[in-house]
Amino acid sequence: MERTVEYKDYYKELGVAKTATEAEIKKAYRKLVRKYHPDVSKEPDADQRTKELNEAYGVLGDAEKRAAYDELGRNPRPQGEQFRPPPDWGSSYESSPGMDDSDFFADLFAHVGGRRRAGGGFQMQGEDSHAAVTIDLQDSYQGARRHIVMRVPQADEQGRVVTRERTLEVTIPKGVTEGQQLRMKGQGQPGSGGAPAGDLYLEIRFQPDARFRTEGRDVFQTVPVTPWEAALGGAIDVQTPSGTVSVTVPAGSQTGRKLRLKGRGIPAAQPGDLYLLLEVVLPPANDAKARELYETMAREMAFNPRQKTGA
Amino acid sequence: MTNNLIGVLLEDSALSLQELARACAVEPDWVVRHVETGVLLQDGPAPGQLEAWRFTSVDLVRARRLREVETVFDANAELAALVVDLSEEVARLRRRLQVLGAE
Numbered sequence: 001m002e003r004t005v006e007y008k009d010y011y012k013e014l015g016v017a018k019t020a021t022e023a024e025i026k027k028a029y030r031k032l033v034r035k036y037h038p039d040v041s042k043e044p045d046a047d048q049r050t051k052e053l054n055e056a057y058g059v060l061g062d063a064e065k066r067a068a069y070d071e072l073g074r075n076p077r078p079q080g081e082q083f084r085p086p087p088d089w090g091s092s093y094e095s096s097p098g099m100d101d102s103d104f105f106a107d108l109f110a111h112v113g114g115r116r117r118a119g120g121g122f123q124m125q126g127e128d129s130h131a132a133v134t135i136d137l138q139d140s141y142q143g144a145r146r147h148i149v150m151r152v153p154q155a156d157e158q159g160r161v162v163t164r165e166r167t168l169e170v171t172i173p174k175g176v177t178e179g180q181q182l183r184m185k186g187q188g189q190p191g192s193g194g195a196p197a198g199d200l201y202l203e204i205r206f207q208p209d210a211r212f213r214t215e216g217r218d219v220f221q222t223v224p225v226t227p228w229e230a231a232l233g234g235a236i237d238v239q240t241p242s243g244t245v246s247v248t249v250p251a252g253s254q255t256g257r258k259l260r261l262k263g264r265g266i267p268a269a270q271p272g273d274l275y276l277l278l279e280v281v282l283p284p285a286n287d288a289k290a291r292e293l294y295e296t297m298a299r300e301m302a303f304n305p306r307q308k309t310g311a
Numbered sequence: 312m313t314n315n316l317i318g319v320l321l322e323d324s325a326l327s328l329q330e331l332a333r334a335c336a337v338e339p340d341w342v343v344r345h346v347e348t349g350v351l352l353q354d355g356p357a358p359g360q361l362e363a364w365r366f367t368s369v370d371l372v373r374a375r376r377l378r379e380v381e382t383v384f385d386a387n388a389e390l391a392a393l394v395v396d397l398s399e400e401v402a403r404l405r406r407r408l409q410v411l412g413a414e
Contacts, residue, residue: 030384039401057383128334130375171317181368182318201334201371202318213409220410270379277412 008057010069018070020061022083029057032239055238126189126198135172136206137212137219138241143174148202150187168200175268176204177217212241217272219265225249225280230257240264247276255280325354325365335374340372350377350392373399 011018014028035041036049044047059065093152135144168187176182181201188198206214208224213220223238233251237244242264249259257278265272284289334341343361345351351374355363366374373395381392 033383039398053357127336130334169315171315173318176320179372181321181371183321183324184316184318187316199330199334202347203372213406213412215406215410222412243381300412 006256008056013056014060016060022061025057025060029061033057060205121189123195124191125195126191128198129188129203130201132203132205133170133172133208135176136207137209137214137266138175139172140206141174141203141242144172146170150200152217153279162228170202172204175217175266175271177266178204178206178214180204209240214266217266217268217270218275219272220275220277222249222279223276224279225253226282227282230254230278238276242274249278253278253280314396319411321368321371325367326371328353328361328364328366331366331371334371335378337374341378345374345377345388348388350388379400 003268014025014032016028017022017167020028032053033050036046036053038046038050041050059069086140124278129150131148133146135146148168148170148171162193168184170182170184173184181203184200184202185230186197187200190197210219221238221240223236225236227238229249230253231251232251233249235246235248238247238259245261245264247259247261250257254280255283258278259278261274263278264274285294312364326334327344332342335342339361344349346353346358346364351370353364353366353368355365359365376395376398377388377391377413379384380394381388383393385389386394
């Protein structure tokens with residue numbers, strides 16, 4: 001399947017002239033990448049800008065790719081025709097469903113690895129490729145399948161460069177944790193002169209989920225409870241990543257109490273644990289009956305939470 | 312055309328020295344230098360047996376970051392290691408904040 005991509009002015013992206021030297025391009029990139037690095041930047045679009053900067057520098061910072069890009073600029077296409085990337089542009093990836101490429105190259109360093117290396121003779125193994133795939137936490141409990149769309153620039157019969165898409169269906173094993181790398185041998189860049197292709201590395205990322213946080217194989221989940229469940233204790237049903245579980249809340253619990261469900265974290269030979277963090281939620285006093293109940297408690301319970309502070 | 316592929320976790324099948332070098336687009340000497348100075352760790356048995364060196368996900372990510380900082384900022388290995396250490400610490404602290412429900 002052929003696919004074209006939109007023309008992007010990489011010089012404008014980096015704020016340099018078309019005549020800029022290699023050193024000037026590097027200097028501009030360094031300055032901007034520091035400004036927008038997601039670890040330190042307060043800019044609202046830091047992730048997006050970092051991704052764009054990496055793409056621009058990936059081309060302009062490489063003499064061969066820059067020359068091919070400049071060639072396109074000198075030979076403008078008829079109006080309406082879209083930009084076609086030059087050869088050896090480097091392939092990129094998308095995952096589906098959603099085909100949202102925002103998962104890719106989001107990190108300052110995610111694009112590294114595309115540099116060419118000197119090889120001996122006419123045979124050279126293809127470069128390794130790197131991308132990321134986003135899954136739900138629940139997928140790590142069961143394993144998952146994802147479609148990865150790989151874009152590879154190739155010359156067509158007329159010698160024009162087109163990007164062809166190759167779809168890979170990837171089985172992600174059960175028990176993966178965030179940041180781990182999956183390797184797929186022979187799925188990177190094609191080799192030359194009959195040499196084997198490089199490998200594809202996929203970084204596992206978890207889709208952010210307001211209900212769950214993870215740390216390695218351990219999973220953390222906040223569980224809202226009523227004041228009477230917390231005070232009196234009892235069994236409650238909790239929707240965990242591995243399904244509904246009946247959990248006993250100990251009597252006298254407070255917000256912040258941590259209940260550990262051993263082995264219910266991300267599965268493995270030594271599975272992680274699931275930590276439930278209790279959060280006591282007060283019912284609103286928004287009708288006469290509720291107000292009356294609160295007033296009764298206020299009158300009949302000798303309770304002053306500020307006693308220890310001397311109030 | 313759709314290929315059905317099974318991804319192999321680096322925790323189940325770790326990379327050799329040569330494989331790590333290729334994945335980072337560096338020469339094996341670069342990896343050896345960084346392991347010898349303690350900037351990169353390897354999970355193999357003995358420091359001298361290069362064939363037995365093994366690298367997992369954490370090592371691959373770290374090696375690629377080191378390479379990137381060295382290349383883009385013309386940083387020496389120690390400075391690049393410091394940047395990557397700080398970057399990893401920020402990521403670790405952010406994760407703790409998330410776990411504690413503060414972010």
